[in-house]
Amino acid sequence: MKKDKTFEESVARLEEIVKALDNGDLALDEALKLFEEGVKLAADCSKYLTDAQGKLEQLTRKADGKMEAEPLDTI
Amino acid sequence: MRETQLSDTAYSAQILTVSQLTRCIRGVIEAEDLFRDVFVQGEISNLTRHSSGHVYFSLKDASALIRCVIWCDTRCAKADLAEGMSVVARGRVTVYDKQGQYQLVVTEVRQEGEGALYIALEKLKAKLQAEGLFEQARKKPIPTFPRNIVIITSPTAAALRDMVTITRRRMPSINLLLIPTAMQGTESASAVVESLRIADGLADIDVIVIGRGGGSIEDLMSFNSENVVRAVCDCRSPVVSAIGHETDFTLCDFAADLRAPTPSAAMELIVPDRAEIEERICGLRDMIGRRVERIFEDRRQTRDILEERLAGNMASIISKCERKLGENVARLESLSPLNVLARGYSVVKRMKDRVVVRAVSEVQEGETTETLISDGRLISTVTEVKEGWA
Numbered sequence: 001m002k003k004d005k006t007f008e009e010s011v012a013r014l015e016e017i018v019k020a021l022d023n024g025d026l027a028l029d030e031a032l033k034l035f036e037e038g039v040k041l042a043a044d045c046s047k048y049l050t051d052a053q054g055k056l057e058q059l060t061r062k063a064d065g066k067m068e069a070e071p072l073d074t075i
Numbered sequence: 076m077r078e079t080q081l082s083d084t085a086y087s088a089q090i091l092t093v094s095q096l097t098r099c100i101r102g103v104i105e106a107e108d109l110f111r112d113v114f115v116q117g118e119i120s121n122l123t124r125h126s127s128g129h130v131y132f133s134l135k136d137a138s139a140l141i142r143c144v145i146w147c148d149t150r151c152a153k154a155d156l157a158e159g160m161s162v163v164a165r166g167r168v169t170v171y172d173k174q175g176q177y178q179l180v181v182t183e184v185r186q187e188g189e190g191a192l193y194i195a196l197e198k199l200k201a202k203l204q205a206e207g208l209f210e211q212a213r214k215k216p217i218p219t220f221p222r223n224i225v226i227i228t229s230p231t232a233a234a235l236r237d238m239v240t241i242t243r244r245r246m247p248s249i250n251l252l253l254i255p256t257a258m259q260g261t262e263s264a265s266a267v268v269e270s271l272r273i274a275d276g277l278a279d280i281d282v283i284v285i286g287r288g289g290g291s292i293e294d295l296m297s298f299n300s301e302n303v304v305r306a307v308c309d310c311r312s313p314v315v316s317a318i319g320h321e322t323d324f325t326l327c328d329f330a331a332d333l334r335a336p337t338p339s340a341a342m343e344l345i346v347p348d349r350a351e352i353e354e355r356i357c358g359l360r361d362m363i364g365r366r367v368e369r370i371f372e373d374r375r376q377t378r379d380i381l382e383e384r385l386a387g388n389m390a391s392i393i394s395k396c397e398r399k400l401g402e403n404v405a406r407l408e409s410l411s412p413l414n415v416l417a418r419g420y421s422v423v424k425r426m427k428d429r430v431v432v433r434a435v436s437e438v439q440e441g442e443t444t445e446t447l448i449s450d451g452r453l454i455s456t457v458t459e460v461k462e463g464w465a
Binding site: 006007008011014015017018021022026028031032034035038039042045046048049050051053054055056057058059060067069072 | 218219220222230239242243246247248249250251252253254255273349352353355356357359360362363364366367370371374
């Protein structure tokens with residue numbers, strides 16, 4: 001998933017593409033471009049969903065007073 | 076004698092056992108609506124905590140006393156009561172047969188000062204409400220697909236485990252960050268405020284959840300603190316209040332962008348279900364595929380139609396041309412002077428300038444004309460010009 005596009009935006013863009021493709025006057029190359037973008041977005045989204053397990057961390061205060069995230073294994 | 080009189084009366088009426096009489100008294104007392112749920116104010120004395128967990132004491136004021144009991148399975152059995160404490164007890168009046176005593180079975184007990192606390196809470200709520208802090212309009216939307224969730228809760232609480240489990244089950248890729256925070260006791264309000272500030276200062280935070288399992292209203296007083304309410308309102312990230320108590324609200328709930336009845340419910344609300352989303356993405360991809368296919372099919376069809384039309388047009392153009400050509404040829408043929416002459420017509424020209432004569436006025440008497448006939452020419456002199464054919 002691209003950094004500049006959140007998952008939410010990607011899904012919104014997919015919906016936009018579907019709507020754009022409903023326009024019958026679309027030029028063929030335009031339609032193809034949208035198709036390619038859509039397929040790639042869908043693949044990115046699916047990849048995001050099946051991404052490795054997210055982190056589970058806890059913030060703890062270090063001796064110097066700074067907060068630091070540490071993995072939290074047992075809960 | 077007094078006794079004889081008594082027995083006379085006794086025999087004429089029904090004789091009750093002590094138990095029967097006590098039961099009757101109990102019946103009368105327990106049938107009285109006023110006694111079913113009553114608030115009594117008094118001072119605690121003779122406080123005893125039995126090893127069974129039941130709590131016995133008396134409530135008294137300057138001129139009266141009532142025995143009270145708190146059964147061990149009542150929440151307030153663990154309340155911090157002390158001899159001489161002035162309280163308001165709530166309960167129902169019953170009779171303890173064995174000692175011939177009426178008593179108050181207490182369901183709730185509050186220090187008298189707590190009544191003032193409740194009034195203060197209502198005042199605070201009204202004040203914050205007047206400031207608009209609970210307005211629907213200022214609530215921030217919870218992102219549909221949060222990536223990073225901060226959990227403010229006690230690290231030892233079952234609530235945390237529930238929240239992690241539900242998140243992992245619904246959307247394993249979400250990152251969870253716990254900010255261990257005291258959720259109970261007098262320092263918990265300031266602890267929650269600090270954790271909120273820390274959480275809101277972190278980068279890329281999608282939503283903050285304040286989670287706490289169930290507890291008595293006393294346990295949850297921190298979440299009614301003005302500082303907590305303001306800290307929640309000050310957060311730039313959306314805040315979910317998941318203070319476990321189904322019936323009552325805390326001020327923190329009112330201030331939060333979303334309120335969940337329990338920590339588990341909070342995660343169910345904010346963490347999207349992976350299977351559901353995957354289905355949606357697949358659906359969108361298929362829709363895109365079908366639409367592009369249809370566009371291509373449409374275009375193919377359009378091309379076919381155009382081709383057909385073009386072919387049809389050419390044929391009709393050609394046949395039109397052929398017909399026109401035929402007409403022109405026929406016309407040409409009919410226009411050929413030789414043809415006309417062959418049919419017996421002739422053409423007269425003036426001799427002097429070879430101009431075809433179309434009207435008699437164009438020649439003068441005595442003028443020389445040339446007449447073209449199919450096989451030769453006649454040179455003549457006009458002897459007379461007559462208009463009309465008669």
